Amino acid sequence: MRWVCIVFPQLALDGVLRQRPEPEQPLALLAGPPQRRVLQTVNAAARALGLRPGQSLTAAHALTKAFACVEYDPVEIDRCQQLLAAWAYGFSSQVSVFYPRALLFEIESSLGLFGPWPLLEARLREELTDLGFRHRIVAAPNPAAARVLANAYDSLAVADAEGLQQALGPMPIDRVGIDPQAATALSRMGLRTLAQVQALPRHTLARRFDAGLLRHLDALTGQRPLALDFYQPPDRFDLRIELNFDVQSHQALLFPLRRLTGDLAAFLCGRDSGVQRFALHLEHCDAPDSVITVGLLSAEREPSMLFELARGRLEQVLVAAPVHALRLLAEDLPVFVPQRQDLFDERPQQTLPWAQLRERLRARLGDEAVQGLRFHADHRPECAWLPGSDSRVCPPLSPVQRPGWLLNEPTLLAEQGVQILLGPERIESGWWDGADIRRDYYLVRTRAGQQGWAYRTVGDSAGLWLQGWFA
Amino acid sequence: MGAVVALDSLFNGGRVWKGRPAAPPASVHPTGLAALDAVLPSGGWPEAALSEILVAQQGVGELQLVWPTLARLSAAGERIVLVAPPYTPYPHAWQNAGVDLRQLSVIQADERDALWAAEQCLRSGSCGAVLCWPRKADDRALRRLQVAAETGQTLAFAWRAMGEAINPSPAALRLAVEPHQVRVLKCRGGLAHPAPIALASGH
Numbered sequence: 001m002r003w004v005c006i007v008f009p010q011l012a013l014d015g016v017l018r019q020r021p022e023p024e025q026p027l028a029l030l031a032g033p034p035q036r037r038v039l040q041t042v043n044a045a046a047r048a049l050g051l052r053p054g055q056s057l058t059a060a061h062a063l064t065k066a067f068a069c070v071e072y073d074p075v076e077i078d079r080c081q082q083l084l085a086a087w088a089y090g091f092s093s094q095v096s097v098f099y100p101r102a103l104l105f106e107i108e109s110s111l112g113l114f115g116p117w118p119l120l121e122a123r124l125r126e127e128l129t130d131l132g133f134r135h136r137i138v139a140a141p142n143p144a145a146a147r148v149l150a151n152a153y154d155s156l157a158v159a160d161a162e163g164l165q166q167a168l169g170p171m172p173i174d175r176v177g178i179d180p181q182a183a184t185a186l187s188r189m190g191l192r193t194l195a196q197v198q199a200l201p202r203h204t205l206a207r208r209f210d211a212g213l214l215r216h217l218d219a220l221t222g223q224r225p226l227a228l229d230f231y232q233p234p235d236r237f238d239l240r241i242e243l244n245f246d247v248q249s250h251q252a253l254l255f256p257l258r259r260l261t262g263d264l265a266a267f268l269c270g271r272d273s274g275v276q277r278f279a280l281h282l283e284h285c286d287a288p289d290s291v292i293t294v295g296l297l298s299a300e301r302e303p304s305m306l307f308e309l310a311r312g313r314l315e316q317v318l319v320a321a322p323v324h325a326l327r328l329l330a331e332d333l334p335v336f337v338p339q340r341q342d343l344f345d346e347r348p349q350q351t352l353p354w355a356q357l358r359e360r361l362r363a364r365l366g367d368e369a370v371q372g373l374r375f376h377a378d379h380r381p382e383c384a385w386l387p388g389s390d391s392r393v394c395p396p397l398s399p400v401q402r403p404g405w406l407l408n409e410p411t412l413l414a415e416q417g418v419q420i421l422l423g424p425e426r427i428e429s430g431w432w433d434g435a436d437i438r439r440d441y442y443l444v445r446t447r448a449g450q451q452g453w454a455y456r457t458v459g460d461s462a463g464l465w466l467q468g469w470f471a
Numbered sequence: 472m473g474a475v476v477a478l479d480s481l482f483n484g485g486r487v488w489k490g491r492p493a494a495p496p497a498s499v500h501p502t503g504l505a506a507l508d509a510v511l512p513s514g515g516w517p518e519a520a521l522s523e524i525l526v527a528q529q530g531v532g533e534l535q536l537v538w539p540t541l542a543r544l545s546a547a548g549e550r551i552v553l554v555a556p557p558y559t560p561y562p563h564a565w566q567n568a569g570v571d572l573r574q575l576s577v578i579q580a581d582e583r584d585a586l587w588a589a590e591q592c593l594r595s596g597s598c599g600a601v602l603c604w605p606r607k608a609d610d611r612a613l614r615r616l617q618v619a620a621e622t623g624q625t626l627a628f629a630w631r632a633m634g635e636a637i638n639p640s641p642a643a644l645r646l647a648v649e650p651h652q653v654r655v656l657k658c659r660g661g662l663a664h665p666a667p668i669a670l671a672s673g674h
Contacts, residue, residue, distance in 0.1 A: 352595035354550055361578060361588055369579050373572055375562040385562045390573055394566050404534040404565065405558035449650025450530035468561060469530035 002108040004092075005146035006124070007136045008084070011101045013041045015080040016070050018132030019241050021255040026067035030057060040072040068244070077101070080133075083239070083263055085231040087131065090270035091124070096143070096228040102150065104143045104228065117157055131266060140164060144219040144226050148176050161222065168220060169195035176220065182213050194220075233271050237278075237330040239263055246285070246322035250315055253282075253326060257314065258307050260328040265303035274299025274336035280310060283325040292317055295367065298355055299334045305356050312363030379429040380437055381406055381453075381467055400425075401443060403453040403468030410465040413454050417447035418464065426458075443470070500626060503539025506668045507653065511644070512661025516540060519624045520643035520659070521617040527633040529557070531650045532670050535568075537628055541600060542569030544626075549599025552592045553577045555585035557604050574599075586612050593619035593627055600626040614641040 008014065017023040026046035032038040037057035049064045060067075081097050088095045091114065094106040107120070114120040121137055128135045136154040140146035141164055149156055149167055152175060158164045168176070171194045174183045185208075191197050197205075198217060205214055218224035241256040257280075268275055276299050282290040294313050300306065352360075361370050372389030375397070385406070401422065423442030430436045439455040444464065446452065453468035501508050501515040508514050516522055526533045541551050551574055553560065562572055580588050582605075589603040593616060601620075605612065613629070620627040629642070636647060636656060645656040652667040 352597055354595075354597040357591065357595040357597055358576075360591060365578065365580050365584055365588065371577050371579070373560060373562055373565075373575050373577055375566060375572060381561070385559060387577075394562075394572055397563055397566050399567060400563075402561050402564040402567065403530075404538075404561060404568075405529065405556075406561040407558055446530075448528055450528055451532075452530050469558065471530050471532065471534040 002106055002139075002141055003143045003146045004105055004107045004124075004137065004139045005099075005143070005150045006084075006088075006103045006128070007138075007147075007150040008080075008101050008103075008133055009136065010041060010134055011080055012072060012077050013043055014133045015076055017043065019256060019259055020244075023132075026051070026064075028060065028067055028069055029072040030069050031072040042067075070244070079239075083267065084131075084133065086233050086267045086270045087127070088270065089231060089233050090266075090272070091120070093230075094228075095231040097231055098143070098226075098228050099147050102147060104146065107139065121155065121157075127266070131262070140167075142219070142222040142226065143228060144177070144216070145222065148220060151175050151177075164221070165195075169193065169198070173197060178213060178216060182209050185209070233267075235331075235333065237264055237267050237275075237328070237333070240283075240325055240327040242325040243323065246324050248319055248322050250319065253314065253319075253323065254311060256326045257310055260326065261306040261310055262303045264328060264330060265301050265306055268301040268333065268336065271333065272336060273333045274301045275306070275330045275332070276334050277332045278310075278328060278330035280314065281327040281329065282319065282323045283327060284321040285324055287321045289327075290317065290320065290323075294363075296359055297362070299336050300355070300359070301336055302356070305359065309359055309363045312360070379427050380435070381427075383430075383435075401453075401470075404471045405469040407467055407469075410455070410467045412462075413444070413446075413452070413464040413466045418454075419445045421445055421451070424456075427455075428458075441467075500540060502536070503543075504536070504653075504668070504670070507655075510655060510664035510668065511658055513658075516626055517643035517659060519621050519626070521613065521620050521627040521629060521641070522644040522646070523613075523640055523642035524628060524630050525633045525636050525645065525647045525656070526630060527649065531648055533630060533648045535670070536646070536648060536653065537600075537602070538565075538568040538570065540626070542571075544599035545569075545571035545574040547599070549574065550597065551575050552598050552601045554589040554592065554601060554603040555580050555582075556602070582606060586616070589627070590615055590619045593623045593625050596623035596625060598623075598625055600628065602628045602630075604630045606632075610639070610641065617641045617643070 012029055016029065017027065024045055026043065026049055028042045028046050028051055029040045030037050031040040039051060039053055039055045039057065039060055041053050042051045046067050049067060051060050051063065051067065081101070084103055085095050085097050088103050088105050092105040092107055092110050096104040098104060111117065111120065114123065117139060124137060125135070136150050138146050138150040138153055139157040140149055141158065141161065145158070145164055145168060148171065149158065152171060156167065158167050173186050173192060173194060176194050186197055202214065215224060219226045239260055241260060243256065247253055264275065264278070275296070277293065277295045280292040280294065282292070284290070292313050294310050296309065358370050371387040374386050374388055374390040375394050376384055376386045378384050421443045424440035426440055428438045438458040440458060441453060441455045442464065444452050444454045451470035452466050453470065454464040454466045456464055499515070499518060524533055524536065545551055551570070553575065556577065560577070565575070566572055578588050585603060586605060586608060589601055592598050592601045608631070616627055616629065633647060640657070642657070643659040647654045647656055648670070649667070651670050653670050654667045655663045657663055
């Protein structure tokens with residue numbers, strides 16, 4: 001059991017449905033030239049209305065008008081497959097998109113990390129359901145067999161060669177991935193199952209059919225390796241959701257936004273990286289895009305957190321013109337370092353780590369709202385502090401009297417009733433940067449009993465200037 | 472039938488002995504002021520609750536009251552958040568009081584956002600202590616802070632004007648700080664000690 005094949009039976013439809021807030025509404029994908037539009041696929045609700053794939057649009061409209069139409073876009077399908085490959089890259093380093101509408105990946109080397117196969121399978125199913133894709137999962141000893149078995153089975157796990165032969169043998173000959181012409185010819189010869197074909201002498205098959213048939217039969221049994229080129233995740237994330245009508249309210253943008261951030265999180269999880277900065281483009285019909293930049297202090301990839309932050313930024317922006325598409329662009333993808341957590345944490349379960357809390361505060365209050373505080377070695381009180389956090393422990397400071405609060409601007413102290421407790425302490429500094437001061441500082445007590453820190457500029461007989469409180 | 476005595480005045484006067492099922496456990500958050508610890512029913516700051524500190528004006532030792540606690544929390548690696556402080560904290564003084572400045576975060580916000588930010592910090596449970604200075608907080612806002620402190624198991628301190636002493640408050644502890652002394656106005660789980668407690672003067 002080494003290879004997993006996940007088949008997406010309705011990838012095109014799921015790719016469209018997952019971008020819509022109400023997937024239960026009837027929907028049909030259209031293809032074909034403008035003269036003859038044909039229904040390519042329909043969802044269950046549309047099927048209940050009597051719509052069938054292959055019907056012409058005119059015939060469908062004659063039946064009912066109550067369904068939505070979306071263009072069937074092969075590029076979009078390809079993009080969905082790339083996204084799924086990026087997701088699968090989180091489970092295996094050997095991911096292939098060799099077969100259309102299917103993912104292949106090697107799993108045996110990952111089982112040590114993700115647990116036994118039933119556990120991993122449950123997890124794959126859960127995550128795919130969250131992403132909104134219907135799927136069939138089969139595990140088999142080789143990739144070709146996995147793909148073929150996925151045609152007929154779901155959640156089948158074949159462990160060894162005998163089991164594989166038992167599973168493959170009864171498969172009908174037109175479902176095992178053989179070239180259709182050859183399959184028709186074989187069935188006309190009375191060979192209905194794969195086991196019957198495999199029982200034939202090889203040289204007779206080689207004489208009657210081209211070499212591709214034998215190659216495929218050997219690949220199915222694992223005697224001949226299938227050459228696959230493996231998926232490499234891109235270095236940037238770019239996803240666009242086109243809305244099916246113009247939107248001017250924030251509320252209507254939240255669903256596609258949740259999808260975008262969820263996809264971004266799945267992509268980041270696969271690449272084992274985080275995102276530090278991403279941009280949301282609101283595309284307008286006849287105006288340049290509105291760009292909302294979301295910056296984070298550290299690399300993150302929690303889907304709910306990314307959504308909440310993007311939402312916080314989005315809600316502050318005034319949507320100027322109707323939006324017809326939403327695009328998420330992330331270029332800066334640094335390595336994700338998970339937060340260390342104590343095993344015996346006395347905090348309650350719903351605790352929010354400080355990094356996430358800080359991002360939430362910054363999203364609402366502004367980038368500069370949350371700051372650390374650090375000591376700066378300068379005698380002038382107004383220069384003795386800096387915003388920002390120190391990486392090292394602050395060295396022990398001289399035990400002089402300094403107030404706990406520093407006023408933003410010194411204020412003139414009414415002279416009467418003020419009692420000088422201590423001082424003067426001369427602070428004379430700053431000749432090098434133009435902010436030269438020469439002050440005598442006093443510890444004073446007001447009539448109300450407050451203790452303050454006030455100064456008098458040397459050579460100036462004006463009153464005392466209060467600069468801090470000994471709170 | 473003699474003179475009718477209000478029950479409250481008996482209790483508050485300390486003249487009626489009330490039986491307690493068990494002695495309260497030692498507090499995990501001593502105030503650092505032994506005389507104050509002795510009169511508080513929990514032996515220190517009420518755990519996971521809001522403590523209100525009322526001051527008539529700045530500069531009467533209202534920060535010295537919490538510095539020992541902040542020093543202990545920051546040494547244990549807990550984060551201390553100051554939400555919209557009225558002035559700039561002077562790092563020299565805070566460092567000399569034993570507070571590890573690396574654990575200190577200052578949030579600048581206006582009055583309405585400050586209450587929101589304080590509530591978020593308390594609720595998150597990732598901070599050791601949250602200090603705020605609400606100016607126009609009503610009973611409902613304070614109750615929200617109190618509930619958030621309970622949810623996040625965090626110490627909350629709110630400094631308010633002395634004039635608020637006449638209004639009821641949901642805080643678990645209310646202290647009035649005057650020059651060189653502190654009075655307990657209310658403490659949950661016990662009688663408020665009527666006599667003022669001398670505040671150790673730093674000067």
